[in-house]
Amino acid sequence: MIVPRLTLSNGVTIPAMGLGTYPMHDEATAAVASGLELGYRLIDTAEAYGNEEQVGRGIAASRVPRDQIFITTKFNRAWHSVDGVRQAAQASMRRLGVDYLDMLLIHWPNPGLGRYVEAFEGLLRLLDEGIIKAAGTSNFKPAHLARLHTATGMLPQVNQINLNPWAQRADTVAYHRRHQILTESWSPIRPAALLSDPVILAVAKDHDATPAQVVLRWHTQHGYLPIPKSASPARQAENLASWDLELSEADMAVIDDLDRGEDQVTDSDVYGH
């Protein structure tokens, strides 16, 4: 199956589930090629993962045309300036072997550095020039997003955050909903113990599905865009088949009750690279 698409606030369409690539290195080439053959159309990488070349080789090796693949990458704090973002984009495009990016993201806000507004201004210029189709942030809290809005009058189309049933990020998700920002979930099926939570196991048993499929369908039924990573074609296919599931309102409600709060995630006011 080919993953269905969502529409971003700027009218660009984006696949509703993607393939994560961290922490893959040489194995990323085969994993990306198999993911694309199976039906993934969004690939998530980053400068920090050190695998953009391997990911680019996987894209080139697949038979899927470039214009059907949504390539997303992220840059580190060293590039938090208007010109720095342009250089970061050019370096990523060179490593990936492509001449445009579908989405470029500020990987972490690094508020201690205090330059994420400049980085966002750099993204907006690339968007105007068509070098990127969407401007993304990652690990931004509502206060960081609000600062972008005040300074530029604009917001990203996507904010990629650590989100799973144990860490549901209610405040951030509510801000996204109010401002038409798509929520993209990183580590959507982690930590590993989440997949043996008794509630997830019970829902999986009812649907004759796997725990990972239940968690991924919970994300997509909420309208979140999960980017599960798997190096294994069998698990990539298993994760794609989550689209065949239909969770009931009651299933969604019992999973919604699993939230353990914001201290499940890394504090992006403190950590960043």
Ligand SMILES: NC(=O)c1ccc[n+]([C@@H]2O[C@H](COP(=O)([O-])OP(=O)(O)OC[C@H]3O[C@@H](n4cnc5c(N)ncnc54)[C@H](OP(=O)(O)O)[C@@H]3O)[C@@H](O)[C@H]2O)c1
């Ligand atoms: N923006 C950020 O700061 C940030 C931070 C971290 C990650 N990310 C992105 O988000 C992506 C996903 O996050 P993640 O890789 O940390 O976590 P994840 O995708 O939630 O989980 C990946 C782990 O789950 C295993 N797995 C995959 N499918 C499975 C299945 N069906 N059943 C059981 N286990 C399964 C994988 O192992 P196998 O490979 O052996 O299948 C791997 O160990 C990353 O790859 C990266 O692209 C972004």
